[in-house]
Amino acid sequence: AAGVIQSPRHLIKEKRETATLKCYPIPRHDTVYWYQQGPGQDPQFLISFYEKMQSDKGSIPDRFSAQQFSDYHSELNMSSLELGDSALYFCASSEGGGNTEAFFGQGTRLTVV
């Protein structure tokens, strides 16, 4: 069965650079969530989209932005990267209309040096 696809799997950037993470949800899933997971930490919610509109916002820095496109894939744009942004970034998708089971991708490991 198709799963949530994230790209790239690994990314190394220098401080103050920008990064773009991509997420392709499971077909027919209209909701996308982004989470950040630091080393040894639980996933922290960043932002979510439902039917291409932002549905909720968590602890996402102003340096980050995200959007969901017409094909339902989503991109997380990160600018002015800081060392503390180094983390695993997960995307999850779910099907709206009452089905709340979210399926996670394999994540993108971002390392800022």
Next chain:
Amino acid sequence: GESVGLHLPTLSVQEGDNSIINCAYSNSASDYFIWYKQESGKGPQFIIDIRSNMDKRQGQRVTVLLNKTVKHLSLQIAATQPGDSAVYFCAETPGANSKLTFGKGITLSVRP
């Protein structure tokens, strides 16, 4: 603020024994609770869920218990296997299309 947390950071069990992982939550408005398993380098994997109008739900080798009175959630794994070794997270959400709030993960280590 609202929080979901786990009591113990690590749990070591003998292969074949039953495992019980506990979780406390503080948001009484939460309607949906989920347990996730996360293996090293992978994304959280759905194990089992339960809605707030239920006390117990069983899956294959796993059972989730919900005690709303004390805001407590537990995951029971029967006949624990080496493949069960991972970090386990509980998570809660108020409802459909809502964000998940994760608790602190607990590492389950299965001794052969």
